[in-house]
Amino acid sequence: MSFIRAASKVAQQVLLAPGCSCEPLYVSARCISFSPRQVTSDASFHSVSFSETDHPKVLITGGLGQLGVGLAKLLRKQFGNNNVILSDIRKPPNDVFHSGPFIYSDILDYKNLREIVVNNRITWLVHYSALLSAVGEANVTLARDVNITGLHNILDIAVEHGLRLFVPSTIGAFGPTSPRNPTPDLCIQRPRTIYGVSKVHAELMGEYYHHRYGLDFRCLRYPGIISADSQPGGGTTDYAVQIFHDAIKTGKFVCNLKPDTRLPMMFIDDCLRATLEVMEAPAEMLSMRTYNINAMSFTPEELAQEVQKQLPDLEVSYEIDPVRQAIADSWPMNFEDSNARKDWGWKHEYDLAELVQMMLNFIGSDSRVAHVN
Ligand SMILES: NC(=O)C1=CN([C@@H]2O[C@H](COP(=O)(O)OP(=O)(O)OC[C@H]3O[C@@H](n4cnc5c(N)ncnc54)[C@H](O)[C@@H]3O)[C@@H](O)[C@H]2O)C=CC1
Numbered sequence: 281m282s283f284i285r286a287a288s289k290v291a292q293q294v295l296l297a298p299g300c301s302c303e304p305l306y307v308s309a310r311c312i313s314f315s316p317r318q319v320t321s322d323a324s325f326h327s328v329s330f331s332e333t334d335h336p337k338v339l340i341t342g343g344l345g346q347l348g349v350g351l352a353k354l355l356r357k358q359f360g361n362n363n364v365i366l367s368d369i370r371k372p373p374n375d376v377f378h379s380g381p382f383i384y385s386d387i388l389d390y391k392n393l394r395e396i397v398v399n400n401r402i403t404w405l406v407h408y409s410a411l412l413s414a415v416g417e418a419n420v421t422l423a424r425d426v427n428i429t430g431l432h433n434i435l436d437i438a439v440e441h442g443l444r445l446f447v448p449s450t451i452g453a454f455g456p457t458s459p460r461n462p463t464p465d466l467c468i469q470r471p472r473t474i475y476g477v478s479k480v481h482a483e484l485m486g487e488y489y490h491h492r493y494g495l496d497f498r499c500l501r502y503p504g505i506i507s508a509d510s511q512p513g514g515g516t517t518d519y520a521v522q523i524f525h526d527a528i529k530t531g532k533f534v535c536n537l538k539p540d541t542r543l544p545m546m547f548i549d550d551c552l553r554a555t556l557e558v559m560e561a562p563a564e565m566l567s568m569r570t571y572n573i574n575a576m577s578f579t580p581e582e583l584a585q586e587v588q589k590q591l592p593d594l595e596v597s598y599e600i601d602p603v604r605q606a607i608a609d610s611w612p613m614n615f616e617d618s619n620a621r622k623d624w625g626w627k628h629e630y631d632l633a634e635l636v637q638m639m640l641n642f643i644g645s646d647s648r649v650a651h652v653n
């Protein structure tokens with residue numbers, strides 16, 4: 281009998297044994313050493329184990345989007361420059377390329393992923409590659425490939441090599457039949473976008489691999505993220521970034537959502553800190569593997585009024601994009617994140633007024649520098 285078949289038999293016996301239905305249904309990949317992809321080598325035997333005091337070696341996929349570069353900066357400060365590798369399928373700008381390790385990685389190429397993980401002795405994987413909500417609706421097939429097939433590669437690699445895996449989910453993992461004000465961690469999830477469907481799939485697959493193979497899967501459902509020095513990649517919440525750039529550059533902003541569309545939002549520094557905190561949290565503090573996190577909720581009208589306190593001449597008009605509006609109308613209005621606060625001490629720092637101040641300071645000083653040059 282082959283090793284894998286023997287191992288599967290052991291697993292079946294463990295799973296089917298009477299009295300074994302107690303939570304969690306945990307079958308360690310290291311103990312039984314078969315992987316979902318059933319690679320010819322027993323790869324999980326060879327995974328490098330690090331002592332608690334060692335820094336993790338981190339790979340970030342899809343790292344050139346809105347969030348990856350900022351996360352790399354934060355993690356490099358914590359773990360050292362060479363311990364955090366950014367990867368993407370796009371060419372990095374000069375400053376990113378020269379700021380630390382960058383590598384080409386297409387998450388649809390399983391062998392390439394495995395080579396990177398092995399050659400660089402990766403221990404933590406932050407999986408940021410995705411097509412976001414609006415872009416996903418414009419290209420469902422590609423979104424399905426990247427967000428679902430790509431995720432399968434990531435999960436299998438993570439199990440095979442004993443990695444700690446972070447996959448972000450989103451407010452978009454909820455739908456019109458979810459309670460929307462507020463939306464708790466556990467409730468009905470029937471999203472109406474390929475993005476949302478793929479993220480529910482990611483949550484469930486990650487949790488399943490955790491229980492089935494012992495994968496150290498960690499997931500936060502992010503609200504819309506607002507950043508000053510990186511551009512959003514085609515989502516429904518993008519308006520809340522664009523308003524700052526347009527307010528400073530032209531003094532006029534055309535919003536593609538209705539003025540009273542309320543959505544949960546967060547400043548990027550809070551989002552990245554939450555990601556580091558949940559990755560560092562001792563496993564025993566995590567009563568769940570997928571958590572909502574929140575900071576604030578506002579409408580375009582409320583955001584515009586807050587910006588107008590600093591830039592009173594800003595003119596805001598509305599030209600509704602029906603695709604984005606329909607998506608926003610199906611998403612949470614307020615996000616309930618008490619489990620994250622209770623379990624691992626999540627606490628946001630930025631509210632609406634502070635967010636607006638930070639954004640205007642950063643983009644304003646940036647555009648003044650551009651004018652001088
Ligand atoms: N930015 C936000 O407001 C929120 C983001 N998230 C999640 O956080 C993660 C990161 O988000 P963003 O940085 O905003 O996304 P983004 O759209 O700005 O960047 C995604 C990156 O994935 C890369 N990518 C696409 N196909 C790929 C492939 N085949 N292989 C490798 N990389 C590929 C793209 O080149 C891009 O750089 C995503 O999973 C997203 O769903 C969740 C909620 C809110």
Ligand SMILES: CC(=O)[C@H](N)C(=O)O
Pocket residue numbers: 412413414450451452475502503504505514515516517518
């Ligand atoms: C909230 C998200 O997941 C993203 N910003 C989007 O709008 O698609």
